[in-house]
Amino acid sequence: MGKVWFITGANSGIGAGTARAALKAGDRVVATARNLDKVRNALQDVTGDNLAFIKLDVTDEAGVKAAVEEAAKQFGRIDIAVNNAGYAVMGNFEELPTADIEQQFATNFWGVAYVMRAVLPVMRKQRSGHIFNISSVAGVVGFKHCGAYGAAKFALEGLSLAVANEIEQFGIKITVVEPGFFRTNLLDAQNVRWGKNTIEDYAAEGSTEAMWSPYHGTQQGDPAKLGEALARIAGMENAPQVFVAGSDALAAVTPAIEERLRETRAYEELTKSTDGSF
Numbered sequence: 542m543g544k545v546w547f548i549t550g551a552n553s554g555i556g557a558g559t560a561r562a563a564l565k566a567g568d569r570v571v572a573t574a575r576n577l578d579k580v581r582n583a584l585q586d587v588t589g590d591n592l593a594f595i596k597l598d599v600t601d602e603a604g605v606k607a608a609v610e611e612a613a614k615q616f617g618r619i620d621i622a623v624n625n626a627g628y629a630v631m632g633n634f635e636e637l638p639t640a641d642i643e644q645q646f647a648t649n650f651w652g653v654a655y656v657m658r659a660v661l662p663v664m665r666k667q668r669s670g671h672i673f674n675i676s677s678v679a680g681v682v683g684f685k686h687c688g689a690y691g692a693a694k695f696a697l698e699g700l701s702l703a704v705a706n707e708i709e710q711f712g713i714k715i716t717v718v719e720p721g722f723f724r725t726n727l728l729d730a731q732n733v734r735w736g737k738n739t740i741e742d743y744a745a746e747g748s749t750e751a752m753w754s755p756y757h758g759t760q761q762g763d764p765a766k767l768g769e770a771l772a773r774i775a776g777m778e779n780a781p782q783v784f785v786a787g788s789d790a791l792a793a794v795t796p797a798i799e800e801r802l803r804e805t806r807a808y809e810e811l812t813k814s815t816d817g818s819f
């Protein structure tokens with residue numbers, strides 16, 4: 542019998558691509574989404590006994606618990622959880638309403654934390670499991686206009702890497718996924734929340750929307766192929782803790798990490814100067 546996947550935001554983009562790839566690999570999938578009609582529609586051509594649908598808004602902690610319980614009951618176990626649900630709040634940090642930043646964390650960070658807290662007891666009992674947390678290149682590199690989105694993704698990375706060390710003893714792995722630009726609905730006007738120019742000093746640069754919206758529909762990453770890569774990683778004995786997805790992501794992440802290493806080394810003397818001689 543194939544593995545059991547629990548996927549959030551499975552009605553679109555990377556979530557739907559991952560659901561399809563898992564089914565293609567002969568696994569079973571619990572596809573969750575906040576709108577059941579949407580997810581049933583999105584995956585109607587692969588519907589069968591190996592696919593179950595559960596309604597889930599990841600910002601609802603009690604709802605997350607109930608959905609995980611229902612999934613475990615339905616297929617008897619949860620082998621792989623994919624924390625994919627998310628959206629983007631984009632804009633200059635100073636110009637973003639505080640409520641928008643908090644809402645960004647509610648979905649992109651707390652939604653993931655709730656799912657992890659709900660699936661971990663199931664996986665600990667099984668003494669096996671694999672959690673994929675979909676971060677972003679913006680979770681490694683500080684991009685302009687990504688103060689809110691990137692902060693939530695950086696937080697997600699910190700959570701993932703720390704918890705991975707706590708649960709390794711139970712046979713549970715975590716892989717953080719850092720996609721570049723993928724052709725999904727992330728930058729669709731209905732989903733993205735653009736910051737507005739409200740401070741004169743930022744006005745000369747133009748709007749956030751004007752800078753980022755041209756990427757919509759032209760991204761080079763294929764969510765179906767990312768789904769297939771995740772299915773391959775799920776089958777690995779030694780899965781990576783961090784997976785950079787797409788050559789554009791690689792081109793952004795590699796120099797950022799190299800620059801960090803260079804800077805760390807350049808200030809080695811100053812770093813060591815803070816050691817005490819107690």
Ligand SMILES: NC(=O)c1ccc[n+]([C@@H]2O[C@H](COP(=O)([O-])OP(=O)(O)OC[C@H]3O[C@@H](n4cnc5c(N)ncnc54)[C@H](OP(=O)(O)O)[C@@H]3O)[C@@H](O)[C@H]2O)c1
Nearest residue numbers: 550553554555598599625626627677720722723725726727
């Ligand atoms: N595409 C990229 O270039 C890219 C790059 C880096 C990282 N990512 C990350 O990849 C993940 C998937 O995004 P995508 O690119 O596939 O975009 P997408 O096509 O817009 O899909 C996002 C999914 O998340 C769901 N979602 C949003 N808020 C939710 C909530 N509160 N509860 C449950 N589901 C919720 C959406 O549901 P609705 O349809 O109901 O809104 C949708 O199913 C996100 O975490 C995103 O940050 C994407």
